[in-house]
Amino acid sequence: MGEEIFSLESLLEKNLQGRDLDEAKRILYGSGFSALTLPETASREATDLDFELKGYKISAQAEETRPPRIVRIGLVQNKIHLPTTASIVEQREALHQRISQITKVAADCGVNVICYQEAWNMPFAFCTREKHPWCQFAESAEDGPSAKLCCQLAERYNMVILSPILERDSLHGDTIFNTTTVISNHGKVIGKTRKNHIPRVGAFNESTYYMEGDTGHRVFETDFGKIAINICYGRHHPLNWLMYGVNGAEIVFNPSATVGALSEPMWSIEARNAAIANTYFTAGINRVGTESYPNEFTDGDGKPAHHDFGHFYGSSYVAAPNGGRTPGLSRVNEGLLVVELDLNLIRQIKDKWGFQMTARLDMYAKELANAVSSDFKPSIIKG
């Protein structure tokens, strides 16, 4: 294998030039985004703290009846910061410290809404199938230690924070969900939303830890736009993306944790397709690095037992309703991606492409009701 490559973008920039590079970028990334200048102090801090910092801007046309609706979003991809053999509390503390550092830099960059990766406050231990000690990372979505930290950060920086964690619901039998807490820029928990679709693939044994979410497709109306969160494996389900759009989402975050051998060729496709099909912005965020566990485990693929999950390849990016996307963060480093959006682009692209107008949802509501009935007969013509 050799060392992991830094990013697809770095391969292109290194090897292509002039019109070749321009055309490759146009075909791969579309157009409509440009570099965003970030404060020098922020760039220096990021370098000192050893994480990548990138900024882009996605603009819209000026309108006569609405002012621009400019929002800066921040996507964080991070590693774990202590070995998985450290105590649960110490591991969580180390991640709290790291996320506080990165969030401060985001504040310096004027970020209004930040989203962390899936289960950001723990290693992605579901590969082990061990309940102990890992279930101890689960905490209350409303007033657990991570929610408390995020409320402080949100108030301090006037920033909406989306905090994806493993939730312990003590009110309902101590059950566990995969949940994102949504915290307003005034430092209050607005609510939570749960992962709707759970993987049963490879080492992603998450269905043994928690159940399908019961919070539907809520959209959170914040001071910085209407926001929804489609957690990880939910990105494979177009209806999941659709319903957030039907409920009015303008930005849908997809906090994830996924590894190269399994999903990398899908990563650039799914959140971007959702942005196109639903005419909103999407933000794909993926964990980065390799995590090693004390006890060996198998992946159900006939291969020998081993201690690590594979390489989480980062590559976080933002996709726009016009079909374009930003370049990704790297495949190997921690990073913060800051993207300035004009939310007015959404309605402009709806007017241009008309996907909602031409969606025929009434037809699909009928077809789907028919499809889930026990006497469903598929529409098949034999010849």
Added chain:
Amino acid sequence: MGEEIFSLESLLEKNLQGRDLDEAKRILYGSGFSALTLPETASREATDLDFELKGYKISAQAEETRPPRIVRIGLVQNKIHLPTTASIVEQREALHQRISQITKVAADCGVNVICYQEAWNMPFAFCTREKHPWCQFAESAEDGPSAKLCCQLAERYNMVILSPILERDSLHGDTIFNTTTVISNHGKVIGKTRKNHIPRVGAFNESTYYMEGDTGHRVFETDFGKIAINICYGRHHPLNWLMYGVNGAEIVFNPSATVGALSEPMWSIEARNAAIANTYFTAGINRVGTESYPNEFTDGDGKPAHHDFGHFYGSSYVAAPNGGRTPGLSRVNEGLLVVELDLNLIRQIKDKWGFQMTARLDMYAKELANAVSSDFKPSIIKG
């Protein structure tokens, strides 16, 4: 602008090498396909007839309870072959001749199912907004001149033919639809399927020519697998792709006609996302070349009147349920893409990823029924 570049793939092959090229390809195209050796006579014929011929193979694991289910599909992208000032009949004849040539080469390559591009038997005249003379290209889906030609070719070559045309439905008020005729390998019309979603974007004035299809999401069970056709703009609608899958489709063809300035960054995303999300094969086919019309027309974008529609960028490709895809045909030349599939891959990937099992369609049937009701209240939490 300069000349159109040949293809993204050619840019990569020219400029990258060794591990850089391997990694770029892995990230962009996934894995699981290999080159397919085609008969030398076919390659020679293609060269003589001045079209590109490429072959790939997508394999599956051997199973103990089912033999492999090998099917070769052919995707044709072609130009018009007479100026649009020639008579309607002559233009159609020239295209009949061209498609017959390419279909013969496909037969030499062992193709079992072939699909032509959208409205293959005419120039894509909808940009003009002129009803005369272009509506004269519309013909009966069952026994018009193009259906008759295709029945002959299908029987001669033992090949299922999918023939996307502009349909005149004389039984129902001479109305016009955008339709694909499905012809069995025994040379009989099995049925037809109509375009479900019609664009109203840029020069794609198709909604002034024909109406939304009323044939639902039929799947055609042929000797070579269960096949559906999602015509052109239908690719922007995930529910459209979904319902073909729910009805059992194994291969969904997407015959299209789309131009670079508008859609190129979306082209590689949508059919591929559909293959992933619905765990079937998809085949994106796009017209190629530039077509010029006698009378000038405007595009509704404030720019001066002009005579041509823009560059149809070809780039036809096949996507697999495992997330991989073949390289594309070129952006500039006519071409035939032959891809050998093992349909057993579909169920293998369903077992691996479980997207159907985790789809929660019953939840979405309810949410969608609610969403289309007149008293719909979106699920919004204010904070």
